[in-house]
Amino acid sequence: MVDVLSCPTPVLQDINLDTDMNPKRETPASILIIGAGVFGLSTALALTKRPELASSSITVLDRSPEAGxxxxxxxxxxxxxxxxxxDYADPAYAALASEAQVHWRQTSPTSLGGEGRYTESGFILGADSEPLVRDDGSPTGLAYAKKSWVNAMALAHKEGRPLSSIRVLKNSWSIGVVSGTGGEFAYWGYMNTASGWADAEASMKWFYERVTATGRVTFIxxxxxxxxxxxxxxKVTGARLKDxxxxxxxxxxxxxxxxxxxLVDLSSQAVATxxxxxxxxxxxxxxxxxxxxPVMLNVSTGLFVIPPRNRVLKIARHAYGYLNPKPVSKPPLGIPGTKAPEMVSQPITHLDDANLSIPPDAEKILREGLQKMIPWPELKDRPFSRTRLCWYTDTTTGDWLIDYHPYWQGLFIATGxxxxAFKFLPVIGEKIVDAITGKCSEELRRKWQWRSTESEIIATEDGSRGGKPGLILEDEMKK
Ligand SMILES: Cc1cc2nc3c(=O)[nH]c(=O)nc-3n(C[C@H](O)[C@H](O)[C@H](O)COP(=O)(O)OP(=O)(O)OC[C@H]3O[C@@H](n4cnc5c(N)ncnc54)[C@H](O)[C@@H]3O)c2cc1C
Structure with missing residues (x-):
């Protein structure tokens, strides 16, 4: 390993990934956050709370075409x-989610969970009958579900909730009964009455209003x-805008x-799916x-249903997803001396193409999944009123990427x-600012650091994904 600070043109394997790119902890007089999603907005609010950053200017830039x-x-x-x-197989995320739940459970009208933003409906986490480990050594959905149950029980104990708030459903029949729909959608699972769902758009609006109310953050x-x-x-000195x-x-x-x-070369780190x-x-x-x-999720297939509101029922799939490799107009910022990617998987959304649909096979998968979870004949052939492609930023382990860039000073990445990550909206910003200011716990710092792996294909192998890795969106659309 070489010291990155004295190496003019390093190649990736030469970079000391433990090197701290802001060793002096100089207080930045100006901070620009690119992106106002969960990661960006939560960071903005956390920055406003730090006394040491009281005189730093904070700007949030988002490509949102609508003012405000x-x-x-x-x-x-x-x-x-x-x-x-x-309900996580990884105890670190289970513990952090439990911290976040304290905020979600505040349901006065002015609190995050109020006015219907959070509903504690209960949650069935299920899996198919399968071995616990795949041929490549990665965990299966069943392994994920069982570990998650252990962590959920430990949290119930820690939080002083009765252990009966978590109920093992040891066969598909019990799952069908507890689901309330007759949907025998998994082979094994458990019901956790202390989990639920949030109205994501309303929660983000509440959070945005919180951030603007500080008077500290400029939105562009x-x-x-x-x-x-x-x-x-x-050093990264700022951003050049399209205009x-x-x-x-x-x-x-x-x-x-x-x-x-x-924007940043993440070829070895994360990919849009x-x-x-x-x-x-x-x-x-x-x-x-x-x-x-309750919310229902089968971690072997990735299919999940969230209780309906305003007469709209949603089904989705937590899968390996589709890659959308396209040439980049400008190469993303990488490490000098390494080859910049010419093609990058990038989102295409209903804002790029109002008629965007999902691949025909995908629609079939959602329909079959819905029938398993809500096996009502009247829903069997009912068309979806709308479909959507929504984009994950996937890492190989499912761990986030929250770290300084290993080469460029003044550049911090918060993604993956x-x-x-949605559920962590009330707490993730604090962790990101801890990482920026060097106060992150060693466990989390290591979990979220720039990775030394150079995987050919990035596919999240944490046991929670359905489908097949590596599908190309354009090919699947043509089928
Ligand atoms: C289908 C689906 C289901 C999910 N279900 C769950 C769930 O049940 N529970 C859960 O906890 N999490 C869930 N997630 C995950 C969670 O929603 C994401 O992890 C989280 O919202 C990611 O937040 P983000 O800030 O990284 O990205 P985003 O919310 O996408 O925010 C990024 C922002 O950056 C802006 N931006 C991008 N490029 C630029 C640019 N060049 N210049 C300026 N602005 C830019 C974009 O406009 C966008 O607003 C789900 C995600 C999806 C897609």
């Missing part, structure tokens, strides 16, 4: 619903096209979700019948949500 709308309506953080659970509508650098000092203007800052935090790899959702209109009577169902 942050984040953009096609951001991953915007949707009708997101699951809020501490605009798209960063590239990062500005001073090569002699190896030709430049925003300068001492510290640039790139929290651009699935768009991050188009498109995930499928279907929304179905239901009748008032059907809404009443489904009012009290891997399809599970």
């Amino acid at each position: 709308v942050f984040p953009s309506r096609d951001a991953s953080s915007i949707d009708s619903s997101r699951i809020i659970r501490a 509508n605009g798209t960063a096209e590239s990062l500005e650098t001073d090569e002699s000092s190896r 030709g203007t430049t925003l300068s800052a001492d510290l640039v935090v790139v929290a651009a979700g699935a768009w991050t790899p188009t 498109g995930q499928i959702l279907g929304y179905m209109d239901i009748t008032e009577q059907e809404q009443k019948r489904l009012d009290k169902i 949500g891997s399809g599970h």
Whole structure:
């Protein structure tokens, strides 16, 4: 390993990944956050709370085309619903989610969970009958579900909740009964009454209003096209916008979700994958019948259903997703001496193409999944009123990427949500600012650091994903 500070043109394997790129902890006079999703907005609020940053200016830039709308309506953080659970196979995320749940459970009208933003509906986490380990050694959905159950029990004990709040469902029949729909959608699972779901769009709006109320943060509508650098000092100095203007800052935090790899070369770190959702209109009577169902997720198939609201039922799939490799107009900022990627998987959303649909096979998968979870004949052939491709920023382990860039000073990356970061909205910013200011615990710092792996294909192998890795969106659309 070489010392990165004295190496003019390092190659990736030469970089000491433990090197701290802000060793002096100089207080940045200006901070630019690119992206107003969960990562960016939560960071902005946490920055306003730190006394040592009281005189730093904070700017949030988002490509949202609508003035005053942050984040953009096609951001991953915007949707009708997101699951809020501490049901994780990894105890570190279970513990952090439990911290976040304290905020979600505050349900006075002015609190995060109020006015229907959070509903503790209960949650069935299920899996198919399968071995615990795949041939390649990675965990299966069943392994994920069993570990998650152990962690959920430990949390119930720690939080002083009765252990009966978590109920093992040892066969598909019990799952069908507890689901309330008759849906025998998994072979083994458990019901956790202390989990639920959030209205994602309403929660983000509440959070945005919180951030603006501090009076500390300037929001700008605009798209960063590239990062500005001073090569002699190896420093990122700001961002150049599509309209030709430049925003300068001492510290640039790139929290651009699935768009991050188009700005910073994350070839060995994270990749944008498109995930499928279907929304179905239901009748008032059907809404009443489904009012009290829990959230249902099968981690072997990745399929999940969230209880409906306003007569719209949502089904989605937590999968390996689709890659959308496209040439980049400007190469993302990488490490000098390494080859810049010519093609980067990048999001395409309903804002790029109002008629965007999902691959025909995907629609079939959602329909079959819905029938397993809600096996009602009247829903079997009902068309989806709307479908959506929503973009994950996936890492190989499902761990986030929250770290200084290993080469460029003044550049901090906060992304890699891997399809599970929404629930952390009230706490993730504090962790990101801890990492910026060097106060992150050693365990979390190591978990979220720039990775030394150079995987050929990035596919999240944490046991929670359905489908097949490596599918190309364009090919699947043609089928
Ligand atoms: C289908 C789906 C289901 C999910 N379900 C759950 C769930 O049930 N529970 C859960 O906890 N999590 C869930 N997640 C994951 C969670 O929603 C994401 O991890 C989280 O929202 C990611 O936040 P983000 O800030 O990284 O990205 P985003 O919310 O996408 O925000 C990034 C922002 O950056 C902006 N931006 C991008 N490029 C630029 C640029 N060049 N210049 C300026 N601005 C830019 C974008 O406009 C966007 O607003 C789900 C995600 C999806 C897609």
